[in-house]
Amino acid sequence: MALDEAVRQEITATIESNEVVLFMKGNRGAPQCGFSATVIGILDSILTNYHTVDVLSASHIRDGIKDFSSWPTIPQLYVKGEFVGGCDIIQEMVGSGELYEALGLEPVEVVQPKIEISDSAAGALAQAAAEHGGTGRELHLSVDATFQSHLSIAPRTPADIEAIIDSDIVLLLDPLSASRADGITIDVADTPNGQAFNVDNPNAPRVQSMSVEELKAAIDSGEAIQLLDVRTPEERAIAAIPGAVLLNEGEAARIESLDRDVKLVLHCHHGGRSQQAAEQFVSLGFTQVFNVVGGIDAWSQEIDPEVPRY
Numbered sequence: 001m002a003l004d005e006a007v008r009q010e011i012t013a014t015i016e017s018n019e020v021v022l023f024m025k026g027n028r029g030a031p032q033c034g035f036s037a038t039v040i041g042i043l044d045s046i047l048t049n050y051h052t053v054d055v056l057s058a059s060h061i062r063d064g065i066k067d068f069s070s071w072p073t074i075p076q077l078y079v080k081g082e083f084v085g086g087c088d089i090i091q092e093m094v095g096s097g098e099l100y101e102a103l104g105l106e107p108v109e110v111v112q113p114k115i116e117i118s119d120s121a122a123g124a125l126a127q128a129a130a131e132h133g134g135t136g137r138e139l140h141l142s143v144d145a146t147f148q149s150h151l152s153i154a155p156r157t158p159a160d161i162e163a164i165i166d167s168d169i170v171l172l173l174d175p176l177s178a179s180r181a182d183g184i185t186i187d188v189a190d191t192p193n194g195q196a197f198n199v200d201n202p203n204a205p206r207v208q209s210m211s212v213e214e215l216k217a218a219i220d221s222g223e224a225i226q227l228l229d230v231r232t233p234e235e236r237a238i239a240a241i242p243g244a245v246l247l248n249e250g251e252a253a254r255i256e257s258l259d260r261d262v263k264l265v266l267h268c269h270h271g272g273r274s275q276q277a278a279e280q281f282v283s284l285g286f287t288q289v290f291n292v293v294g295g296i297d298a299w300s301q302e303i304d305p306e307v308p309r310y
Helices: 007-017 034-044 059-069 089-094 097-103 119-134 174-183 212-219 233-238 249-256 272-282 295-302
Strands: 020-024 053-054 078-079 080-087 138-142 149-155 170-171 184-192 194-200 208-210 227-228 264-268 286-293
Touching: 007 059, 020 034, 034 059, 034 089, 059 272, 080 089, 080 097, 089 097, 089 174, 119 138, 119 149, 119 184, 119 194, 149 194, 170 174, 194 272, 208 212, 212 264, 227 249, 264 272, 272 286, 286 295
Parallel strands: 020 053, 138 170, 208 286, 227 264, 264 286
Antiparallel strands: 020 078, 078 080, 138 149, 184 194
């Protein structure tokens, strides 16, 4: 049966308006099949931003995309308007490095990371592997593009890299995760829900401190920064740093749409609230996030006494 023209136009518009599109079962946060989950894991390890289409909630797209691409299965990945393939092909392209080329990224240098695992964590990992691993399944560590770490049990793949560990644990990583994992330490910690693994990655971006003098120099030089005020509108009415934008819901959405290497500078009254907000942006994958030490109160005292203190 021929593809309905309205469906063709809808699919075409989606592909043309998004550089990377994955037609999948479920969504990025909740894949509804193993193949979709596998591709999401791969893309999350490489990209911070891409578009997904849930074919389960749109039956016309579920059937239409198969005819559109002449490919019988879901998920399906499109990059820059071109059909890339399904789960098996994407896995092969990661191993060969072709996926990075298709996405316009530099190939990943293959490294063998050194990872430190505490005795208690090693025991817990070994027990988990014994209880849930089964034949041919091993422990895996993935580190996504926002440096969030995830431990899982799955079969070894040809592209996997074995970490250097001073224990009997075998821990496997995909090439991109391996490039982000050198120096990681894994321990266990008590939580309200019981013990959980704690992965500390020294390579992860962290909030950096910026003095008011450094902020003044950046403003005076015309440096490209996003200066964000995380205070309330009532506080801002009392005093404001020139050029700062109030971080409301709309502004937060705009910032989240920017490239992750944009320079974000956040301030509040004394620096506490802006530190928390800055950490949220780091968790979203932003790599240059600064908190103004002392906030606008320090600005009033050290830079511009005309700005009222409160």
